[in-house]
Amino acid sequence: MRGGTRSKAEDFEQILHRFEIPLLQYARRITGDREQARDVVQETFIKFQRNGAVRRQDEPATWLFTVCRNAALNVCRKERRMMHLDEQLIEARESEQPMPFNQLEQKEAAGFLLRIVAILPPRQQEIIQLKFQNDLSYQQIAKIMQTTANNVGVLLHTALKTLRQRYGEVAGDFIPFKSRTTE
Secondary structure, three states, X not given: OEOOXXXXXHHHHHHHHHHHHHHHHHHHHHHOOHHHHHHXXXXXXXXXXXXXXXXXXXXXXXXXXXXXXXHHHHHHHHHOOOOOOOHHHOOOXXXXXXXXXXXXXXXXXXXXXXXXXXXXXXXXXXXXXXXXXXXXXXXHHXXXXXXXXXXXXXXXXXXXXXXXXXXXXXXXXXXXXXXXXXX
């Protein structure tokens, strides 16, 4: 490094490290296959590097997720199938090892949440993933999904309303001390 500037290779490595796992999870949700998702993400990063996108002024997340989405959808079109979000499609990132009982609680909570999210239509599932798993803005999601930011907001609001309602119905059955009025 000279004069505080980083090389293109260092910038690319940093972007690869930041987005590889989220893109793999995203592509895997769309394709339903780990190997196809890896191919899609590899193709995405090759295009990113070849197109000089490292030096672009805009946020690389929008570009990467858009290209990844389009490539994954092309794979699905070729096979004439779309897969939906499933418990086994989410890859866990390695992190500090929590206590075993915490791991079990987290696994149960994640499974419960995934089952509830699975009731949503595919577009709403995709928006939930892009917003909460990948922390993208409405504008970025709109560009990726080729819609408007307002439509993203409406779809997200509808999805969250459905999830709250469904969670209330299901969770209410499991709360042992829930007060119930009787007539």
